[in-house]
Amino acid sequence: MAAFGTEFTQEMVISQYEDGQWSDLALVPVEPFSLHPATHVLHYASECFEGLKAYRADSGDIHLFRPDRHVNRMLNSAEQLLLPIPDETTLARALHMAVAAVTDEIPVNPGALYLRPTLFGTEEDIGAAARPSQKATFYVLTSPVGDYFAGGLKPLRVKVDDKAQRSTPDFGEVKTGGNYAAAMRQIVRAREELGADQVLFSPGGIVQETGAANFILIEGGELITKPLDGSVLPGVTRDCILALAADAGLKVSERDFTVAELLERAPHGEAALTGTAAVLTPVGELLHDGNCVKVGDGAMGPWSTRLREQLCAIQTGAAEDKYGWRVPLNT
Template structure:
């Protein structure tokens, strides 16, 4: 089976900032870029990216899900990393054009075309450890994908609750930057090897936050609980979509601090469910929590009915099977 996100379309959209202005974007081969070995990104991690999807509907049309929200977050990450400001309209056009170019390659549902806008600092200046890159490169890659987790919606994950470590520096959490993912990689690999878990749920000082690549949601009956937005974790667009759909279904949504103690207590209730949300993960159920050497089964340990209902509600909009009441889809003209 081909790994998620490892197959790319042969071209991508690319533009360069020369210190004063962005160039007109062009479609170029997607198998390489040219960088000076002293490029700022290679030494000081001046990089951010986004992840969004385009879906093929039954009438043959292609729709991009919540593109404008991803551009908003891309712009925010760029600003917080002190990279040159993006041209939002050009970024939007680049996304539309590369999806249009490969519209025929968008898989049938449940597959999708994963879209990866990326922004990196390119100035060759290794003396700029405490200064931003004056030049940069922006490109948009696309990759046809299936499910992120093997087994799809029926998979239940094992999570290690980590109360001592952090996924990333607290003030960096809402930035979608490669360094944040890298900082979570070593402990996650160790936990997978030693404890046979799928992910670490980072809970510094008992505060339930997120895993290395997804937001965390707890469902107790008709109540959905998740951490309130702050700088310490990524403000997921799938998370926001799921919360909106939960409210549409009449559920109570609580965005607040959730402690490890409360999580473990609620998880033992028969109807309790937990899930990870993200563009790649969509909404993947959690069946087991591992804390201080003890395993806690979440509810009955299987994929729950409410998690399934919320995932279906989201997919139905993405796939064109339900009305797009919130105007989340953007059409790609042929």
């Protein structure tokens, strides 16, 4: 199978906003958009998106994983960006419609169908720098994906940056391309200079998250992660891991913690990144101010292994879903 996110189905769901109303959801072929050079999104980054998965269980049944949380997060992103957006019911229907159209292309476990709902401003006006777009496009693109770690799950090397910011203090909760673009330079530089896989943004010495995933630390029976204060993305996978950790007996602490505390506790514990694509990925080394701190023994720890396996089993339908996270495909 092609690299994650580079293979697409032949159909997508789309709706257009103009003159104060949305058009009916339509199933159309996946093909390039035609945009005027003055289109709002090209100049003022008026866009947001989501990423979630649909799975084919061993029984053959198809389900979406926590689509309600992704819909709610997209509604929040659109509100923060002042973008028009279809209502909650329509967004949910669009996701089911997109999956139902390509059921034959959904891979079996460990593969899945990745969904990318996207919203962007389409008004043709380069003078609208301080005014939201009055036109918009919403669509749901789908991509059959295999195991994100087809070559084997390997602990990451992560640079801890206590100066750079991933986003502005109250805009980190918005899933918009601008936040990813702002983090990219730091990530590429860390890769080139240190061989790092990611950057853990910790402005002012307070640990936040990496450029593309939430961050957790597990040590001494406690799981610690940055609280949802607007500066970090309210990750759906993060929420799942916190619930599973609490049920497994870990003390879950959503609180601010410093780089100093992280580096002190990491050698005796575990650290990981959480996100839709990679689920839970272990961190083996932390790089800070010319020093390399090994996390635990450098390998994936027992808690990380347990939590990842539990979540994957629920996602794929191999384990009981007492949380109600799996939503059967509504055709």
